[in-house]
Amino acid sequence: EPEVTQTPSHQVTQMGQEVILRCVPISNHLYFYWYRQILGQxxxxxxxxxxxxxxxxxxxxxxxxxxxxxxxSNFTLKIRSTKLEDSAMYFxxxxxxxxxxxxFFGPGTRLTVL
Amino acid sequence: AQSVSQHNHHVILSEAASLELGCNYSYGGTVNLFWYVQYPGQHLQLLLKYFSGDPLVKGIKGFEAEFIKSKFSFNLRKPSVQWSDTAEYFCAVIPILTGGGNKLTFGTGTQLKVEL
Known part of the structure; x- marks a missing residue:
């Protein structure tokens, strides 16, 4: 069964650094989304x-x-200068x-900004 | 803007107990409704969905939900829960808008713990 994949599963970065989160959507899909879930929210x-x-x-x-x-094929989310409050799970x-x-959701990337 | 309310934030049940999780939304137009489940350490999975037709929808793992338009509600039910149902449950809504991007609006989630 086709599925959405995401890499990396966990990314740790320093505040102010750029990060790129990667997603490979299901191949014949046309609409793409990013969501995030801050811990506990x-x-x-x-x-x-x-x-x-x-x-x-x-x-x-x-x-x-x-x-x-x-x-x-890839669908990326870039955060140019990460802040502490960007720490979250990104789906x-x-x-x-x-x-x-x-x-259809991917497994998520947990982003930790230090 | 639409919103989704889940009234129970934490629910603890014993195995074989019945479950009902509340979900209400605020949007006056046509909506599509979803329940997603997130097992510990895993990603969001679709439990069931309502698009149109029979307001009682059945999903995976014995779950069902009833859409009551007059109450703006879409409550999730299961007659007999199992320990493996321990997870977080999210209600979500997509308003049907012309030209809309169909974004999901999620509720705050209900953490269900099933005890043996």
């Missing part, structure tokens, strides 16, 4: 991406964040086109 939407552009973003997704689909999700909005 709910899962929050960050950004959605369709047709090579951002379709919606939350207020969390400020200028420090960017997304890219560089090669038709990638994808869905196919059409009217069924079911999203």
């Amino acid at each position: 709910k899962v929050e939407f960050l950004v959605s991406f369709y047709n090579n552009e951002i379709s919606e973003k939350s207020e969390i997704f400020d200028d420090q964040f960017s997304v890219e689909r560089p090669d038709g 990638c999700a994808s869905r196919s086109g059409g009217l069924i909005p079911e999203q």
Whole structure:
């Protein structure tokens, strides 16, 4: 069964450093998403991406964040200058086109900013 | 903006007890509704979903949920829980918007612990 994969599973970085979180969505899917879950809190939407552009973003997704689909298979989330409060689990999700909005989630990347 | 409320943050049950987790959402239009489960150390998995039709939906592992439109609710139920149901459960909503990106809005989650 196809699944969304994410790498790395755990990333530790120093405050102010850039990180890139990688996702490989399910191959025939057209819509891509990033969510995050700060420890003990709910899962929050960050950004959605369709047709090579951002379709919606939350207020969390400020200028420090960017997304890219560089090669038709990977979907990346970049944080330019990490802050302590960026420490969270980051989930990638994808869905196919059409009217069924079911999203399939990856296993997540735990980002720890020191 | 839509929101999702889960009233029970922590639930402790004995095996074979019945489960009902509450979920209410605030959005006046058409919605798609989901319950996700997150087992310890694992990623989010879809338990069940409601798109349209029969408001009583059945999911995996014996779970079911009932959509009551008049109450803006989508409560999750299981007649007899097992120790392996210990996990965190998230209710989520997608409002059906023309041209919308269909982002999921999640509730705060309910941590279920099932004791032997």
